Amino acid sequence: MKPPQFGYTAAADLDEALEALAATGGKVLAGGQSLIPLLNMRLADPGHLVDINRIPALDAVAAQADGVRVGALARHFQALESDEAAAVQPLLRQALRHVAHPAIRNRGTVVGSIVHADPAAELPAVLALTGGTVTLRGREGERALSAEEFFLGPMESAIGPAEIAREVFFPALPERSGTAFHELARRKGDFAMAGAAALVTLDADLACTAARLVCVGTGAVPEVIDLSGLCRGWLSTSDWSAAAEAVRERIEPEDDIHATADYRRHLAGVLAARALSEAAANAEARA
Amino acid sequence: MRITLHVNGVPRSAEAEPRVLLSDFLRGELGLPGTHVGCEHGVCGACTVLLDDRPVRSCLMLAATADGHHVTTVEGLAEEAALSPVQQAFGECHGLQCGFCTPGFLTTVTAFLEAHPKPTDEEILDAVSGNLCRCTGYQNIVKAVRRASELMES
Ligand SMILES: Cc1cc2nc3c(=O)[nH]c(=O)nc-3n(C[C@H](O)[C@H](O)[C@H](O)COP(=O)(O)OP(=O)(O)OC[C@H]3O[C@@H](n4cnc5c(N)ncnc54)[C@H](O)[C@@H]3O)c2cc1C
Ligand code: FES
Ligand code: FES
Numbered sequence: 001m002k003p004p005q006f007g008y009t010a011a012a013d014l015d016e017a018l019e020a021l022a023a024t025g026g027k028v029l030a031g032g033q034s035l036i037p038l039l040n041m042r043l044a045d046p047g048h049l050v051d052i053n054r055i056p057a058l059d060a061v062a063a064q065a066d067g068v069r070v071g072a073l074a075r076h077f078q079a080l081e082s083d084e085a086a087a088v089q090p091l092l093r094q095a096l097r098h099v100a101h102p103a104i105r106n107r108g109t110v111v112g113s114i115v116h117a118d119p120a121a122e123l124p125a126v127l128a129l130t131g132g133t134v135t136l137r138g139r140e141g142e143r144a145l146s147a148e149e150f151f152l153g154p155m156e157s158a159i160g161p162a163e164i165a166r167e168v169f170f171p172a173l174p175e176r177s178g179t180a181f182h183e184l185a186r187r188k189g190d191f192a193m194a195g196a197a198a199l200v201t202l203d204a205d206l207a208c209t210a211a212r213l214v215c216v217g218t219g220a221v222p223e224v225i226d227l228s229g230l231c232r233g234w235l236s237t238s239d240w241s242a243a244a245e246a247v248r249e250r251i252e253p254e255d256d257i258h259a260t261a262d263y264r265r266h267l268a269g270v271l272a273a274r275a276l277s278e279a280a281a282n283a284e285a286r287a
Numbered sequence: 288m289r290i291t292l293h294v295n296g297v298p299r300s301a302e303a304e305p306r307v308l309l310s311d312f313l314r315g316e317l318g319l320p321g322t323h324v325g326c327e328h329g330v331c332g333a334c335t336v337l338l339d340d341r342p343v344r345s346c347l348m349l350a351a352t353a354d355g356h357h358v359t360t361v362e363g364l365a366e367e368a369a370l371s372p373v374q375q376a377f378g379e380c381h382g383l384q385c386g387f388c389t390p391g392f393l394t395t396v397t398a399f400l401e402a403h404p405k406p407t408d409e410e411i412l413d414a415v416s417g418n419l420c421r422c423t424g425y426q427n428i429v430k431a432v433r434r435a436s437e438l439m440e441s
Binding site: 003039049187 | 304327335338343344351413414
């Protein structure tokens with residue numbers, strides 16, 4: 001259980017990191033909370049690591065009126081504890097509470113969780129549901145990708161081998177809207193067997209006009225399920241169980257050691273209905 | 288490469304390959320075996336140390352990344368010869384049996400009580416949820432955290 005040998009660059013700035021990546025074909029080391037377990041178990045052997053932890057000014061969690069920008073070195077705990085970020089986009093905190101344990105959140109980065117693209121991870125779902133973007137820096141310049149463009153498959157994203165994800169952007173919660181995040185894991189802090197993130201928008205009479213949902217742990221990439229047609233006119237106190245059925249029909253979970261596909265499908269529906277009605281109640285409280 | 292850490296308030300340096308984990312650097316290179324190594328993939332919490340006062344998994348960090356930072360291990364918790372309030376409470380409440388998990392609990396709980404001096408039971412459970420203990424069944428660990436909070440108040 002020791003990492004294989006690798007070359008190591010502790011980059012002082014982004015340019016040095018990009019040069020080192022291009023020259024060595026190595027991998028970025030951010031918080032290490034996913035990469036180092038893979039090294040310890042010898043499931044990864046990248047040959048060279050470009051440690052970005054010493055690059056200054058990458059650790060901001062900046063909440064502005066249009067949304068929250070999270071830099072590549074902002075740790076989970078920073079985004080979780082930011083009241084400003086929670087005010088602009090509450091789904092971020094609602095989801096981060098479920099990510100691992102405090103000691104993991106002290107090192108793990110928000111951007112690293114997105115780049116890692118684990119289908120059971122919470123933050124990719126948040127990026128997809130909020131309509132956020134990932135800004136990738138290469139030697140030639142920057143490009144910003146939506147969640148749909150970024151996530152290609154389980155643990156697979158559109159980032160190039162010599163690119164660094166510099167920042168992710170989570171747009172602000174729209175007017176008269178609310179969010180909620182529910183998941184179920186075998187033990188607190190474990191990856192969830194299933195989860196659901198919901199975003200509901202109400203009209204002036206507090207009836208639902210838009211309802212969107214992303215499930216966690218039930219497919220290869222985070223997919224936004226638009227339930228606006230079905231849920232139009234519903235109130236936070238309505239019975240949302242028909243939405244649970246609609247979600248169950250849309251997802252394609254798989255069996256694994258933690259849960260069967262059928263159980264995951266059932267669970268995702270229950271959690272979806274819970275998240276949707278809570279999101280509606282949260283929208284009402286803000287209206 | 289040469290790596291220098293401020294360990295328990297004292298600057299310590301040693302040579303290590305970039306692939307050496309912080310846990311192994313502390314135990315092997317610096318001769319501080321109080322930090323225990325269980326799973327080596329972040330799950331058990333036995334290796335938890337404080338990095339700049341925050342609990343982190345020393346098995347999930349390169350010593351090279353920690354270069355220049357402050358690290359507190361279980362060896363640094365006692366004040367002079369006296370046990371810290373958290374250590375004393377774990378003893379009083381039988382919060383340990385074999386002791387393998389204990390260094391990780393002590394560091395985790397020390398940082399937790401600094402930030403939450405009067406925690407609720409729910410907050411305590413959340414704080415220790417990332418540390419596994421095969422012996423105690425956790426009840427006495429939760430009691431020890433409550434007791435440590437009392438000791439720190441007085
Ligand atoms: C016990 C345990 C429980 C966990 N539970 C959960 C959980 O419940 N939910 C969850 O979502 N996660 C969980 N995780 C994973 C954790 O959230 C990771 O921290 C996170 O997935 C990766 O972020 P990192 O900064 O640690 O990235 P690293 O481990 O440093 O990197 C991960 C991958 O992303 C790449 N990468 C990272 N940052 C960049 C960047 N800026 N640019 C380009 N490439 C980059 C790396 O090259 C690597 O391939 C858990 C981890 C552990 C050890
Ligand atoms: S040895 Fe580090 S968490 Fe288990
Ligand atoms: S006391 Fe033995 S593992 Fe906790």
